[in-house]
Amino acid sequence: MNTSFVHAADGIQYVRDDTRDKEEGIEYDDADNGDIIVKVATKPKVVTKKISSTRIRYEKDETKDRSENPVTIDGEDGYVTTTRTYDVNPETGYVTEQVTVDRKEATDTVIKVPAKSKVEEVLVPFATKYEADNDLSAGQEQEITLGKNGKTVTTITYNVDGKSGQVTESTLSQKKDSQTRVVKKGTKPQVLVQEIPIETEYLDGPTLDKSQEVEEVGEIGKLLLLQSIL
Incomplete structure (x- = not known):
């Protein structure tokens, strides 16, 4: 028995009994000094309710090409835990209740969809x-x-x-x-100079002996060409 004793007025002692549920009421016992011990059931009550993870959410994944497969991140269930504890007034036996709530939200299942630009x-x-x-x-x-x-x-x-x-x-x-x-x-336009070679022309000389020749030196001629590009 996990019991906390608190001395009250002479004759009656109201004490906590953390081994029994509150609904079980009270029990009586006799103390060595003849007092009546009233055991008040004060066992803490803990109730946990599950919050199921049922939602699926899609998210854009800009790190993967469209040709790659989606990645699924499983969600987790949450819970709400309600704890009720009880205090007993040692003089009157009056019970006060304290309630604390611990809550963890469920997380979504997330599907990461490849969506790299x-x-x-x-x-x-x-x-x-x-x-x-x-x-x-x-x-x-x-x-x-x-x-x-x-x-x-x-x-x-x-x-x-x-x-x-x-x-x-x-x-x-x-x-x-x-x-x-x-x-x-x-x-x-580009000017091109083209030489005209000397030609040799033989003429009859009636005043000259048959085997005699007289030469007149010729000059090289020039032909100017004007070249333009269209």
Whole structure:
């Protein structure tokens, strides 16, 4: 018997009896000094009720690709524990009750749905534009503007409905234009000098002996050609 004695007025002692339930009422006993001992049932009462985990919740997992499998995190049941303890007034036998409640909420079952955003990038090559320049010799090129590639970036994001787990996707495209490469191409006319070789012409000389020859030195000729590039 786990009993706490509290001395009351002469003749009657009201004491706690923590071994019996409150509904069992009181018991009497005699003390060595002739007093009457009233044993009041004060066994603490503990009642625990389970709170079942029945809710399923879906969450977006941005660390995994859509091709991967969902991960389930099991929920846990909760509980409510009500503890009733009793105190006895040693003089009157009046019982007071104290109630404490310990509560732990149930946790949801969580299904982590893979929903990592996807980014696709497509290169847009730059074009080259040629401009005629009469100050540059034919065949020469001079780059005026550096060409830069552009790109189209498409981002696909996913949303997950917390109740149904349904996945919807949103697409956003952003385009960065390419920069055209500009090149000046020489079109300055080019003068070409072409030599005309000396030709030998034989003429009759009636005043000369039969085997005699007189030479007049010829000169190399020139032909000027003007070449232009269209």
